[in-house]
Amino acid sequence: MRFANPLFLLLLIPVAAAVWYFIEREKRKKAAIMFSDFRLFKGLGNFSSNKRQILLGLRTLGLIFLVLALARPQSGLKTEEISTKGIDIILCMDTSGSMKAEDFKPNNRLGVAKSVASDFVKGRSNDRIGIVVFSAVSLLQCPLTSDYGAVIDFMKSIDIGMTQTDGTAIGNALATSVDRLKDSKAKSKIIILLTDGRNNMGEVDPVTAAKLATAFNIKIYTIGVGKEGEAPFPVDDPMFGKRYVYIKEDLDEVTLKAIAETTEGMYFRATSAEALKEIYKQINKMEKTEIKGIEYTEYTDHYISLLIIALLLFVAEVILDNTVLRKLP
Incomplete structure (x- = not known):
């Protein structure tokens, strides 16, 4: 009054x-x-x-x-008139066999990555988010959408071996992600690449894919997952049932750093589930959606x-x- x-x-x-x-x-x-x-x-x-x-x-x-x-x-x-400038985000996730390693107990690497990425999605607003999965080939799991419920549902259905191939085609995965973002009119376009290995499959070199991303003003954050040294890996033995063997770390941090630097992004190393959560929180803080509000009173x-x-x-x-x-x- x-x-x-x-x-x-x-x-x-x-x-x-x-x-x-x-x-x-x-x-x-x-x-x-x-x-x-x-x-x-x-x-x-x-x-x-x-x-x-x-x-x-x-x-x-x-x-x-x-x-x-x-x-x-x-x-x-x-009344408040709000204009938002959202971000387009592609979550690019490794589903190769090595993601079954259980150094992020009580779950394997992929299980923890899916859980943390889902929490990241829940914490966003006004953005469009999509998912690309890869092993020896890359597939679009979820197109860019602002329906976060759908994104989380697609996230839950991600599983190791879903591409029916094995290997790590980081370059191809980045190329697929860039293809989904190149025509976007969003203020900011980012790719969050998560992997535990090195590029050993595919036709596209990872750094070349990073340069392609730069041409379309796309920033790439790279996350290397896995503890240093050896990690327990479950094996189904037909005679003795499930048992564990230890696999050596095969993370190509040099390439992941080069990808991030080429696109003015950042490289992170996650050696535990808690560390991975903190990484996604940090990315969430760095990539904020711009919201402008104008208040009117009648x-x-x-x-x-x-x-x-x-x-x-x-x-x-x-x-x-x-x-x-x-x-x-």
């Missing part, structure tokens, strides 16, 4: 002064009327005084409502109702003053 013409409220001062003056004058005023017998007026009380108080009250209230109407009270309804005037009340009070005063509260001649 606000007043469009608040200076008119100063008129309440002379109204209050006039009322005070009238009351004080009535206190000092003493009327004398000669009657031969006062028994005629016994029980009437101080009717004349009460009449003047009623009329004064009506006039005072009328003036107050009139002043409030002149000040134009208004109530406002705020005001509604309420002076008409106050003016009507004031008019009714003045009319009531005049009617009462000339009827039931009329002065004696």
